[in-house]
Amino acid sequence: AQSVTQPDIHITVSEGASLELRCNYSYGATPYLFWYVQSPGQGLQLLLKYFSGDTLVQGIKGFEAEFKRSQSSFNLRKPSVHWSDAAEYFCAVGPMDSSYKLIFGSGTRLLVRP
Amino acid sequence: EPEVTQTPSHQVTQMGQEVILRCVPISNHLYFYWYRQILGQKVEFLVSFYNNEISEKSEIFDDQFSVERPDGSNFTLKIRSTKLEDSAMYFCASSDGLAGEQYFGPGTRLTVT
Numbered sequence: 001a002q003s004v005t006q007p008d009i010h011i012t013v014s015e016g017a018s019l020e021l022r023c024n025y026s027y028g029a030t031p032y033l034f035w036y037v038q039s040p041g042q043g044l045q046l047l048l049k050y051f052s053g054d055t056l057v058q059g060i061k062g063f064e065a066e067f068k069r070s071q072s073s074f075n076l077r078k079p080s081v082h083w084s085d086a087a088e089y090f091c092a093v094g095p096m097d098s099s100y101k102l103i104f105g106s107g108t109r110l111l112v113r114p
Numbered sequence: 115e116p117e118v119t120q121t122p123s124h125q126v127t128q129m130g131q132e133v134i135l136r137c138v139p140i141s142n143h144l145y146f147y148w149y150r151q152i153l154g155q156k157v158e159f160l161v162s163f164y165n166n167e168i169s170e171k172s173e174i175f176d177d178q179f180s181v182e183r184p185d186g187s188n189f190t191l192k193i194r195s196t197k198l199e200d201s202a203m204y205f206c207a208s209s210d211g212l213a214g215e216q217y218f219g220p221g222t223r224l225t226v227t
Contacts, residue, residue: 034215043118043205043220044157090157100145100170101159102216 002027004091006105013081014113021076021108023091031093033074034102035065039087047089050074061085086112116140118219120206126225127196135191135222137206146189147207147216148181150174157205163189196226 003026013019025031032051036044048059055067065076074091091105119138127133139146148160161171163181180192189208193200203223207216 036218044218046215046217049215092157100147100162100164101172102147102149102157103159104157106156 004105006108008108010109012111019078019081023074025093031096034092035076036090037087083112120219124223133193137189139208143208143210145209148191149205150202152202201226
């Protein structure tokens with residue numbers, strides 16, 4: 001069965017430092033991959049997506065992610081974190097085969113130190 | 115920019131009562147979804163809806179749940195007899211195609227007492 005793993009429950013970085021959030025997926029083929037962000041009390045906002053082609057994808061708010069097929073990973077990065085980036089970040093895969101659903105990871109909560 | 119809207123933002127209900135959560139998807143989208151997120155847990159798929167019928171549902175989506183698109187703009191989730199464990203944030207989403215990204219609404223927080 002398809003699954004998504006985000007191994008880090010919490011990450012704390014200093015404002016201005018770089019950030020990398022890890023995401024690994026389990027699926028036989030190359031899935032569609034997404035990163036969503038959820039600010040406290042808010043809905044899910046799409047940061048970026050990978051469907052095919054260039055494995056480095058750019059998203060909103062200065063985020064990027066790199067798809068690595070050999071590692072089944074789709075890690076999210078940002079070169080310089082801002083205090084407003086503090087939120088929960090979810091990696092997701094899908095739709096795939098005949099399934100319409102997105103499968104989400106358990107999320108990584110990002111805390112930003114001033 | 116078009117967005118998915120959901121009402122109400124917070125619903126409190128007593129166990130055993132029926133609730134209807136409402137969503138207005140993005141107007142030219144054809145695929146509609148409900149997800150839920152129990153506090154502190156991951157977002158879970160409930161159901162997808164296309165061409166006026168359910169296209170997929172999860173194990174969570176039992177006989178107590180139903181969905182409907184009563185008119186050209188609204189998409190609703192009904193829980194017939196709520197249980198304490200139905201307390202969660204419910205997200206509606208829509209997409210313009212099977213492989214399209216899903217746009218999520220702000221959610222309805224359902225509290226069952």
